[in-house]
Amino acid sequence: MLFNSLTFVVFFAIVLAGYWAIKSWQARKNLLLVASYIFYGAWNPPFALLLFATTALDFLLGAQIAAAKNPSARKAWMVASVTSNLSMLGFFKYGNFLLENFQWLLARAGVAYQPPHLDIFLPIGISFYTFHSLSYTLDVYRRVCEPTKSLRDFTLAVSFFPQLVAGPIVRAADFLPQLVTAPSLRAGQFAWGLLLMTLGMFQKIVLADTLLATSADAVFGYAGPLQTLDTWTGVLAFSGQIFFDFAGYSTCAIGAALCLGFHLKDNFRSPYAAIGFSDFWRRWHISLSTFLRDFLYIPLGGNRSGPARAAINLMIVMFIGGLWHGAAWTFVVWGLIHGIFLVIERGLTALCGDAAWTKNFVIKLLLGLGTYAVVCLAWVFFRATNFTAAAHLLGSMAGAGPKGEAILPTREILQVALVTAGLLLAHWNLRDTSIEAVVARMPRGLVIALWTLMLSAIILTQGNGNAFIYFQF
Amino acid sequence: MPSSISSFERTIPGLPWRSLALMAALLTLVATVAWEIRARTLGYTPVLNDTPDLWADWRERVKPDSIVIIGDSRALFDTDLDAMEQGLGQRPVQLALVGSCAYPILENLANDENFHGTVISSLIPLMWLAPPPAPPYQNSLKALKRYHSRNIAQRASHHLGMFLEEHLAFMKQEDLTLEQLLKRVEIPDRPSFHGPPPLPPYFQATERDRRTRMTETAAKPGPLQDRVKTGWLPLFTPPPPPSYVPPEAFAKFMGATIEQRFADTAAAVKKIQARGGKVVFVRFPVVGPLKEHEDKLTPKAGPWTRIINESGAAGIYFSDYPELIFDCPEWSHLSGTDSVEFTKRLVPHLKKALGR
Structure with a gap:
């Protein structure tokens, strides 16, 4: 969904009305989460699953990093998070680019190789949400933030619809604290x-x-x-x-x-x-x-x-x-x-x-x-x-x-x-x-x-x- | 815990925001109402924009045995869907597009394995033979792209947009947007500048089923009709070859592209025919200097005859039948009233061509 579309105007009005009408903070967060996935899924529903998979994996890896008893284990879990995130980014965004360059290198070495063209559809905003999610495990590893116990909160932090597809790259460490208590609107x-x-x-x-x-x-x-x-x-x-x-x-x-x-x-x-x-x-x-x-x-x-x-x-x-x-x-x-x-x-x-x-x-x-x-x-x-x-x-x-x-x-x-x-x-x-x-x-x-x-x-x-x-x- | 994750709060400028917001909303409403009144004063009415989304809506409704109208704006303006439904016993789907080369649409239908219906296609050779980089070809690709790739949010925006277009006269994407208004600012260009000719203004009314009629203002002599008329000759004149391509190379490229188009058209028609479908090409009425111009560049014995012969499709050339010769108020299209009568007279020819 684009900000500059009539759909967003209606969507945002409905979300705002619902969000401020609901008293319970937990229910409001649930509403925001659902709205964020609708915002993303309206573009291509199956890729919402990919977004959730990335998020859930980093949630689990963040917990593992925090629970690890020794530095090498912490590092291993952090490397697992970096590897999984960058692999997914690499596949969707750089798959064909890597193959083309591999082909070029082989050709320089005298090897004729024709790689198949991968018909990969780039999930919108993948570079942004991958970094949103990755920032969490990296910050947990750096002990900059504590791992959250709520998958819902972390999922919302990664997918919060205003910043989901084109930034800013909001770090979980900056956003998760804002989910602890219900925000109140200051004057104006x-x-x-x-x-x-x-x-x-x-x-x-x-x-x-x-x-x-x-x-x-x-x-x-x-x-x-x-x-x-x-x-x-x-x-x-x-x-x-x-x-x-x-x-x-x-x-x-x-x-x-x-x-x-x-x-x-x-x-x-x-x-x-x-x-x-x-x-x-x-x-x-x-x-x-x-x-x-x-x-x-x-x-x-x-x-x-x-x-x-x-x-x-x-x-x-x-x-x-x-x-x-x-x-x-x-x-x-x-x-x-x-x-x-x-x-x-x-x-x-x-x-x-x-x-x-x-x-x-x-x-x-x-x-x-x-x-x-x-x-x-x-x-x-x-x-x-x-x-x-x-x-x-x-x-x-x-x-x-x-x-x-x-x-x-x-x-x-x-x-x-x-x-x-x-x-x-x-x-x-x-x-x-x-x-x-x-x-x-x-x-x-x-x-x-x-x-x-x-x-x-x-x-x-x-x-x-x-x-x-x-x-x- | 580092300061970077301590609660960050943005500054809110200390102003009376409630009254500021209300005043801005009120003034915007006043400006919008004023602009709407101005648009209506200028003769605009609340009608739909013929967008790629609207086209895609109807492409989606094509059934295997549908009668489909494709082609340029003449097929869009000059065919009345009610009259055709009455005559052919089946309501056609209107897929003609303003300013388009319909070959990509024909190809799309030919590649649709389920489709074995009837295609009624306008054929203006200058448009049909437009090369892929040219705007007429791109217009068709744009519509097809929307058909293939639009998402849920775009569909919703389209329906909300249609609701607004049916109520607000100023929502004319081809005429009254900021971009189009700026284009009307006349500032002398450099002598070396060669831009594309301007497109005609909005002079049609489109309904939800894409039935499109010339507005009554455009059908009557006057400034709007003159503005539309004067636009046709430059638009129907092929642009000069680009300076960076040697003339021989350009001629060779164009020759090869046109030859390929003849072959591709024949192949697409035969593909549809092989599945039991039918294709009929129609040359819709054109008059005055525009007719002379088109006849000079592409006489009937030229591309028209070749496409009909090579493809094996039926062809109806308006000037071959006295009852199909109509006056076009702005040289290129029939008025709304005449389009109904023209369609009624076209139907028997279509029936004959289609063996109905």
Whole structure:
């Protein structure tokens, strides 16, 4: 079920009404659990069984980790959890990719092997719920959280519908404590949740799908050479589209959870105002970057074994981070570009991190714009279907290559330019603050006007039920 | 226990949220009502959008012995389901699609092992021979994809959407969405820009069984009819070859694609015939400069005759029969009233072609 669908509007209204009408906290949790499985099963009912199997296995393994008497047994149960989760992810998401690469390697060795194409249907949101579930066993292993005795609570923590299929990746350790006692709504919490949902829908339906997607799709889907202006417009459009699409989903999820009395952490904090790549990853898909930091980078040794080892660790993390997004080498290259810039940045920071000139506003602005430019260049690999297409696009952006076509009308170019300028301006204004702080200072009339404008634009757009980009990851 | 799992609470801005929410809801309601009034003033009425979901609803209802109408918008506008039911003794399922190449639909029916019914297909050669990357072909694939893969949530949204469309005039996905309104903003393009021609505005009313009629406004001379008319010639003109493909290579590709389409069409028809089914191609009325344009690019002796000959299907070409020659108010489709009379006159020809 998509947030941006009429079905969800009705579904959410029914769930809200039932949830707040019921007195018993246990019954309310049962309702949320059933609603979450309906939310997921409405897409493809059999895969709800897979979701439950993953959850139940990690519940059992979490208990085994906690009950194990010696470190090696604890580790063995933790490895079993990691292996089972990653195997399932590997089969569904990377099965064909692994076979194709295996075939390629054999061909290099002179062995002709034609693997069967596995007709695997990717369960929606598998990368997200696998990490939701895995975070539990890893946190129990790290003794960060106690194992829960309630399978129902754990199942709800993994499948809680607002964050189930496209994040944020909410760790069981953050969510399970919220299931202990019935939440109460603070003043304004429900309405603020609705406003956040409106903002999220506006980002997805109006900004991503209506104002940016057409240009991005046209440019990335064009087979021939393009004029430099068109290519830049398409790339900027995609940089905005992916932000509004994904951040829109996270904002909706946070808002929906608030309406139900739950608190999810931010997943985005004005990422396009980042100064440098470390800053970018503290602001972009925060729940994934902290997951990879805590469960991969730090266990690998982090930066505890010197700069060289830290650089290798960073590259491993970004390699995995790229691959998490999709079973293609273009995603890996996207991750590695970020990894390389993270390593370079660390070196530069060590050299001149405390220099006075780095605090200068103009320098910070230029560094911020430079970061945004490189992030956009990396998006080319993320969105392009293959390396040849990516190379053509990058060549066109640099003004190289054959004379290309003008495929975008002026209106669309202006549309993308205005939305991109607005996006960058908004991120710079929100860079060191939060949306809550900004809204708290806003005149009431302006809050009403903006809320009305967003709702009206959503209605005017009528929505086309486009899936969120991150559903495929 | 680390602080990361201590109870985390989001900040709620300290504002009078109840009154803010009420005011925003009220103003949104006022804006929506104003927009609805404006839409009705502009001549829009609450009718269904012909979406891939609606198409999929009817594809699902095709029974093994159904009479199925496929093709482009002419088959959709020009056939009256009641008149055809009366004439043929069986209500047909309307599966024609606006702006589509119907070959993928024919292929889909041919590959449906259970289907041994009757296919009545509109055949405009320029549409039928559209290559797979072209929008007419993609329109059919989009509908088929929805038929094959829609889930429970999408079905529910479709039914809720239909309820709203039947009550709100502004819900016109092809005309009154923000995206479509923005397209109307006229800003000069670069001289080197060559975009696709604009699609015609919404000028039809669709019912739940996909019976589609031209609106009365479009059937009468006026700005809407002019807007629809002027759109046809660019839309029915094949686009120039892309600059990055050598002309010879493009011509070779198109030649091979068209040849393949002739062969595939014949194969699909024969597959249906082999199961006892029947296929009849119909060339629906077209008039004025659009008829001249189509006749020049694809004369009857060309693709039409070849498809009929190679496939072994029956063919009814409107201009061969004086009683089937009608005026099309905007050159391409019949008015709602004429579509009923046209269907009544078409039925005897269909009966003859189908051996009924």
